[in-house]
Amino acid sequence: MAILHLTRKEHFNAAHRLWNSGWSEEKNFEVFGICANPHFHGHNFDLYVTVKGTPNPDTGCVIDLKELKKIIRIHVIEELDHKNLNLDVPWLQHCIPSIENIVVEVWKRISAQLPKDVLLHKLTLWETINNFVEYYGE
Ligand code: NI
Numbered sequence: 231m232a233i234l235h236l237t238r239k240e241h242f243n244a245a246h247r248l249w250n251s252g253w254s255e256e257k258n259f260e261v262f263g264i265c266a267n268p269h270f271h272g273h274n275f276d277l278y279v280t281v282k283g284t285p286n287p288d289t290g291c292v293i294d295l296k297e298l299k300k301i302i303r304i305h306v307i308e309e310l311d312h313k314n315l316n317l318d319v320p321w322l323q324h325c326i327p328s329i330e331n332i333v334v335e336v337w338k339r340i341s342a343q344l345p346k347d348v349l350l351h352k353l354t355l356w357e358t359i360n361n362f363v364e365y366y367g368e
Contacts, residue, residue, distance in 0.1 A: 242311040245270040282351035
């Protein structure tokens with residue numbers, strides 16, 4: 231049976247600030263630069279969710295894309311879109327909301343919702359046109 235990778239793209243806008251509360255203001259600005267701006271800053275984030283599986287013989291599809299879209303929207307996008315990631319999102323409160331930390335938490339949320347025969351393979355989170363992070367769940 232063929233194994234395929236299928237990707238759904240979703241989008242959200244959010245604000246954040248890179249700040250380590252255990253450090254002095256001076257050290258935060260030294261390490262994070264303008265990303266430590268006290269009044270936060272925004273990004274247009276693009277999230278690519280790649281699942282892995284075999285097409286169901288009855289549908290020809292690895293997963294019902296309506297279902298995948300719903301899982302991502304409910305468990306991730308509605309939680310993050312137009313939010314302040316440092317203040318508004320309970321499941322990001324334990325970490326600095328960098329794209330690295332965000333994507334690890336998003337992985338937990340999506341993988342917990344997928345049907346048993348579909349594996350989460352990769353998440354890619356774009357923060358700017360120059361910067362993105364990839365995560366394979368390791
Ligand atoms: Ni930023």
